Amino acid sequence: MKVKMCGLYRPEDIAYANEVQPDYVGFVFYEKSHRAVTKEQAAEYRKKLLPGIRTVGVFVNEDPKNIIELLEEGILDVAQLHGDETEEDIQYLQAVCHKPCFCTAKSAISGFYVQGCYCVSKNVLGQVRMHLRIFMR
Numbered sequence: 589m590k591v592k593m594c595g596l597y598r599p600e601d602i603a604y605a606n607e608v609q610p611d612y613v614g615f616v617f618y619e620k621s622h623r624a625v626t627k628e629q630a631a632e633y634r635k636k637l638l639p640g641i642r643t644v645g646v647f648v649n650e651d652p653k654n655i656i657e658l659l660e661e662g663i664l665d666v667a668q669l670h671g672d673e674t675e676e677d678i679q680y681l682q683a684v685c686h687k688p689c690f691c692t693a694k695s696a697i698s699g700f701y702v703q704g705c706y707c708v709s710k711n712v713l714g715q716v717r718m719h720l721r722i723f724m725r
Contacts, residue, residue: 592644595623602636613641614668617658618648627654631663644668652681659685666690 593605594614605613615630616623625633634643645664647655649671658664659681667681667689681689 594644594646595621596633597623597625597629599633599636602633605641606636606638609638609641611642612644612666613637614644614646615664616646617650617654618646618670620648627658627663630658631661634663642666646670649673652677655681655689656684659687 590612591610592612592614593601593608593610595616596602596605596613597616602613615625615633617627617630618624630643630645637643642665643663644666645655645658646668647670650669655667659667665687667685667687669678669689669691673691678689678691
């Protein structure tokens, strides 16, 4: 089982992540979210994370150039897409960056398979919620 803490946006969130050491942490790049972070914040938080913790960027209908920049600069390890992305959009991102990109079940696309991923949010008092994620084969 892999565990992801999502929505980290404060220094104390990074400290907590280092304490509990999830497999992944998620940074939200959707400006309408109260947990949104900037590129600069994510870069700074990345530097403070323990080396074994991988970073995921959560995006909603983001310009692919911005996603590519974050992946190529090593700020993010994975892109998680929650918008209206097409299969071609995801394939393009993966071809350019050679890093994992996936979309949520909200926009299920043919040619993908579903894999369970447990996500933990400190803000839901430690409750573990199961989310289905769509991954490329």
